[in-house]
Amino acid sequence: MDVTPHKNQIIARIKELTAHMQKLSDDLDQPLPADLEDQAIDLEDDEVLEGIGRAHQQELRLLNDALQRIEAGTYGICQKCGDTISTARLEAVPYAMICKTCAAS
Numbered sequence: 001m002d003v004t005p006h007k008n009q010i011i012a013r014i015k016e017l018t019a020h021m022q023k024l025s026d027d028l029d030q031p032l033p034a035d036l037e038d039q040a041i042d043l044e045d046d047e048v049l050e051g052i053g054r055a056h057q058q059e060l061r062l063l064n065d066a067l068q069r070i071e072a073g074t075y076g077i078c079q080k081c082g083d084t085i086s087t088a089r090l091e092a093v094p095y096a097m098i099c100k101t102c103a104a105s
């Protein structure tokens, strides 16, 4: 199969996530406002931002794993049953490791 479009999609997504993470950490680095009430709001926001950051890190790991599978030539092959993962599924979930059938069972 031609993995190039998937590879490009994965790299684009990695760039997007990395840029967003950078923006998040810039936001987290902002000093706390002097006002106590504002501080509470800011700390709550920070928790939300950290949650998003963790989700991004998780996705980045999966995307990097997918890139390694591309290099190894095992990308797009279901790790459970060995079937080919459909292009539509890979477009929706570029780091998919198992096919739709195995994911559903």
Ligand SMILES: [Zn+2]
Pocket: 078, 079, 080, 081, 082, 083, 098, 099, 100, 101, 102, 103
């Ligand atoms: Zn499968």
